[in-house]
Amino acid sequence: MSRAGQERPAGRTVVAVVATTGEVLARPELHEGLLAPWERERLDRIRVPDRRDDVVAARLLVRLCAARFTGLAPQASSPAQYCAECERPGHGRPYLPGHPDVGVSLSHADGLVAAAVGPGAVGVDVEPAARRPGPLAVLSRMLPAADLREAAGLPDPGPALLRLWVRREARLKAGGGDVQLLEWTDERRAAVVAVAGAAPATAFTLDG
Numbered sequence: 281m282s283r284a285g286q287e288r289p290a291g292r293t294v295v296a297v298v299a300t301t302g303e304v305l306a307r308p309e310l311h312e313g314l315l316a317p318w319e320r321e322r323l324d325r326i327r328v329p330d331r332r333d334d335v336v337a338a339r340l341l342v343r344l345c346a347a348r349f350t351g352l353a354p355q356a357s358s359p360a361q362y363c364a365e366c367e368r369p370g371h372g373r374p375y376l377p378g379h380p381d382v383g384v385s386l387s388h389a390d391g392l393v394a395a396a397v398g399p400g401a402v403g404v405d406v407e408p409a410a411r412r413p414g415p416l417a418v419l420s421r422m423l424p425a426a427d428l429r430e431a432a433g434l435p436d437p438g439p440a441l442l443r444l445w446v447r448r449e450a451r452l453k454a455g456g457g458d459v460q461l462l463e464w465t466d467e468r469r470a471a472v473v474a475v476a477g478a479a480p481a482t483a484f485t486l487d488g
């Protein structure tokens with residue numbers, strides 16, 4: 281049994297960070313050399329430079345989150361991935377090797393990246409605030425009817441629908457079920473972010 285004072289506060293909540301791709305890539309300690317060979321092989325197949333940058337930044341940011349959560353160095357915080365459907369590594373749900381109780385999630389979209397690491401299941405999603413999910417016919421198959429009705433009744437349903445969307449994505453990535461949701465809009469980065477996890481989440485910036 282451990283006394284509360286011995287536990288790091290970060291170990292009890294989900295660590296979540298949102299940033300622009302440019303902010304992450306400008307950090308000297310977060311460089312492409314941290315990526316594993318299998319990650320670099322995947323990057324080689326991405327032909328759109330901006331998209332490649334987003335993927336690099338997301339993969340670096342998840343290391344930063346893992347390092348903050350575990351107290352290990354970013355070099356010792358490399359996520360792996362495993363796809364249960366194909367029964368193969370290299371894609372599918374990310375995890376932290378050697379830390380089976382730690383949940384890991386990352387997201388990227390058009391120059392924005394987000395990552396979250398926490399105790400148990402974790403899911404994160406980021407979208408540009410100007411993005412509009414849709415059409416409604418498609419959303420009606422994916423979002424709860426009551427939520428959709430409420431959003432559709434607003435003078436401009438777009439922002440509410442986007443928030444419902446990022447919540448849904450975060451919840452799905454966390455494996456669904458009984459999760460706690462944190463959703464916020466980062467005005468400076470024009471980003472809408474949601475984090476779902478077994479534990480409550482705390483949002484950090486790159487600097488702390």
Ligand SMILES: [Zn+2]
Pocket residue numbers: 363364365366367371372
């Ligand atoms: Zn697969």
